[in-house]
Amino acid sequence: MIKAINLTKKFKDFTAVDGINLNVSAGEIYGFLGPNGAGKTTTIKMLTGTLKPTSGQIFIMDKDYNNYELEIKREIGVVPDEPKMYENLKGSEYIEFVMNVYKLNSNEIHSRFNEICDAFGIDYLNDYIGDYSHGMKQKLMVASVLMRKPKVIFLDEPTVGLDARAARILKELLQKYKSEGSAIFFTTHILEIAEKMCDRIGIIDHGRILAEGNLEELRSLSKLGNRSLEDIFLELTGGSEVKEIIDEL
Numbered sequence: 001m002i003k004a005i006n007l008t009k010k011f012k013d014f015t016a017v018d019g020i021n022l023n024v025s026a027g028e029i030y031g032f033l034g035p036n037g038a039g040k041t042t043t044i045k046m047l048t049g050t051l052k053p054t055s056g057q058i059f060i061m062d063k064d065y066n067n068y069e070l071e072i073k074r075e076i077g078v079v080p081d082e083p084k085m086y087e088n089l090k091g092s093e094y095i096e097f098v099m100n101v102y103k104l105n106s107n108e109i110h111s112r113f114n115e116i117c118d119a120f121g122i123d124y125l126n127d128y129i130g131d132y133s134h135g136m137k138q139k140l141m142v143a144s145v146l147m148r149k150p151k152v153i154f155l156d157e158p159t160v161g162l163d164a165r166a167a168r169i170l171k172e173l174l175q176k177y178k179s180e181g182s183a184i185f186f187t188t189h190i191l192e193i194a195e196k197m198c199d200r201i202g203i204i205d206h207g208r209i210l211a212e213g214n215l216e217e218l219r220s221l222s223k224l225g226n227r228s229l230e231d232i233f234l235e236l237t238g239g240s241e242v243k244e245i246i247d248e249l
């Protein structure tokens with residue numbers, strides 16, 4: 001469902017993403033981990049068509065971005081790291097706008113949207129988005145994407161700003177969509193979430209994928225043996241000296 005071949009992004013002479021390959025299937029949750037500045041958001045922006053790759057190819061549902069950009073954008077769901085929404089619209093007007101853009105008018109979509117709002121406790125649709133907190137915007141953004149039940153869903157650090165209940169609901173919803181065949185690609189800094197939710201995990205640093213696989217496969221790559229994802233992550237990304245740094249403080 002999501003395929004990237006030799007994907008590269010350079011900003012002038014700095015290479016932010018360096019020839020990565022990705023393959024995410026239907027019914028799979030793929031977690032993309034990496035330290036700050038590793039290249040996660042740049043990758044997601046390329047996969048979702050908001051940033052043009054310097055080189056490489058992207059296929060979404062077997063369609064090449066170069067030939068089917070609009071069709072792909074119509075099909076995918078994207079929850080960006082910052083919920084950018086029209087601040088001068090009310091929540092209800094924003095949802096009407098999204099429904100018009102995507103030409104959605106079925107009872108099914110309306111009732112799914114209402115169910116997601118109930119689950120998240122979104123009871124502020126009559127207020128202006130400009131007055132929402134980050135978490136309130138994030139929940140509305142997630143609802144506006146998931147109501148469409150996209151077959152391919154990208155989320156950039158989706159739980160940031162969500163309270164524990166909303167984060168739990170989001171995790172459950174993603175599991176449900178996965179079980180119904182969606183391919184889900186998300187970035188996170190919360191290793192516990194990746195450990196619990198992902199079928200496969202890719203660890204990126206300095207624009208390159210250092211390791212990829214399920215937890216067992218990542219463990220077998222680690223010199224440390226049967227360790228947590230946090231240990232593996234720190235070992236691979238050069239953070240294993242953390243303890244020594246703390247000890248010296």
Ligand SMILES: Nc1ncnc2c1ncn2[C@@H]1O[C@H](COP(=O)(O)OP(=O)(O)OP(=O)(O)O)[C@@H](O)[C@H]1O
Pocket residue numbers: 011016034035036037038039040041042043
């Ligand atoms: N438009 C840009 N122009 C120049 N450099 C950029 C641009 N966008 C990103 N970069 C650089 O590319 C690198 C990767 O950035 P990116 O935002 O993809 O990292 P990230 O893994 O998402 O980090 P974080 O976890 O901190 O969000 C960083 O060094 C960043 O400064």
